[in-house]
Amino acid sequence: MRKKQFLAKILKMEKLKKQLFILTTLLLSLSSAQGQTNVYHPFPDSNVAWSEFDYYQGVCEPPNYCKYTLFIQGDTTLNTLHYHKIYSNDSSSISYVGGLRENNRRFYYFDKNCSHDILLYDFNLNIGDSILLSCMYCDTTYPMYMKVVSIDSILLSDMTYRKEINFNWGPSMSWIEGIGSKFGLLYPFYTCILCICSTELVCFKQNDTIFYSKEDNVLCSDYIVSANDVKNDSVFFHIYPNPFSTRTAIHSSQFLDNACLIIYNSFGQAVRQINNISGQTIALHRDNLTSGLYFLRMIRDNKIIAADKLMIVDK
Numbered sequence: 001m002r003k004k005q006f007l008a009k010i011l012k013m014e015k016l017k018k019q020l021f022i023l024t025t026l027l028l029s030l031s032s033a034q035g036q037t038n039v040y041h042p043f044p045d046s047n048v049a050w051s052e053f054d055y056y057q058g059v060c061e062p063p064n065y066c067k068y069t070l071f072i073q074g075d076t077t078l079n080t081l082h083y084h085k086i087y088s089n090d091s092s093s094i095s096y097v098g099g100l101r102e103n104n105r106r107f108y109y110f111d112k113n114c115s116h117d118i119l120l121y122d123f124n125l126n127i128g129d130s131i132l133l134s135c136m137y138c139d140t141t142y143p144m145y146m147k148v149v150s151i152d153s154i155l156l157s158d159m160t161y162r163k164e165i166n167f168n169w170g171p172s173m174s175w176i177e178g179i180g181s182k183f184g185l186l187y188p189f190y191t192c193i194l195c196i197c198s199t200e201l202v203c204f205k206q207n208d209t210i211f212y213s214k215e216d217n218v219l220c221s222d223y224i225v226s227a228n229d230v231k232n233d234s235v236f237f238h239i240y241p242n243p244f245s246t247r248t249a250i251h252s253s254q255f256l257d258n259a260c261l262i263i264y265n266s267f268g269q270a271v272r273q274i275n276n277i278s279g280q281t282i283a284l285h286r287d288n289l290t291s292g293l294y295f296l297r298m299i300r301d302n303k304i305i306a307a308d309k310l311m312i313v314d315k
Contacts, residue, residue, distance in 0.1 A: 040123075041162055041178030042102060044206050045072055045084045051203040051220065052184040056266050056293070066090065067202075070097070070185050078110050078117070086185075093307045096236040096253075097186070098137075109186060111137035113242040121188055123177055125165055127151055133189045138242065146173070146189060156211045179204045179212055235298065235306040243311035250282040256300070263310070264295040286312055 053065035060066035068090040076085050076099055083099025098111040105124050110117035114137050122131055130147045146167040154164040154176055163177040169189070175181050181188040184199040203220035204212035210220050236253040250261070256277050263272040271289060274282065277298075291312050298306040 043107065043178055048072055048206045050185045050201060052199055052201050055198045083110055092304045094234055095307055113239045114138040121175060144189060157213050158209060158211055176212065237306055237308040239308060239310060243313045245313050245315045247283065247285045250284055252280045255280055259298055259300040262297045262299065266293050
């Protein structure tokens, strides 16, 4: 009987030791995570790639999502302020999309088709704080608000922790410090565009190290589009206004000769084609085009030399 009692005590002590070990490990892990999240991580300004995919009904449906990579290269001055230039590479063309700047842990984005920047991220937010966000980059007519519901730490692929801010728009609506939104760098909030569409950050890579991956079994190499150096002869669009309701102007960064512009709707159908384009400005009238999202492709010598998106809205 005494032997059984003695063995029971031994087992109980071993169980307590195991529980104490687990608790100590957990506390050390939480302490390490807290220590790492107390260190601020700014967005990198070079050797970085955000690999994302677009989903548009009829165009980029699974499993054939539209893959692209955003990367930073070079600087620019817009309205007397300094920005890092962001480019997008979808493997068929490289496009300049806008500029990003930081001021006191706040990040402002200047879309290439806008005349002003907008607040994209604010990593000073605390639980209970709200942030005012623009519905679209150029249009602040329909503002939206998000409220911080929790601030946690997230374990990244390199086994380090980062601060994660969670909002009241659903479990996936969160920002990771130094990386951005889980919906993509330039999508810190749900878009108000009326379409069956979405975006998602798949991989974040800096200096050849993968810090974030959407899922453990995702091969980032399948999604990362090479962020090749921008060539001096690359062609970029500037569309203003965008969105538009009646007419807009498409400006090319270079003089075009015998080029062709094709406009596709959200189902991938070509709805308009403009041939024999020469010069740098194209006037585009809405005519019978319905409101919605459109894709532009500029073609010269049977090659896509520039690509962009266009939004038509009703007055």
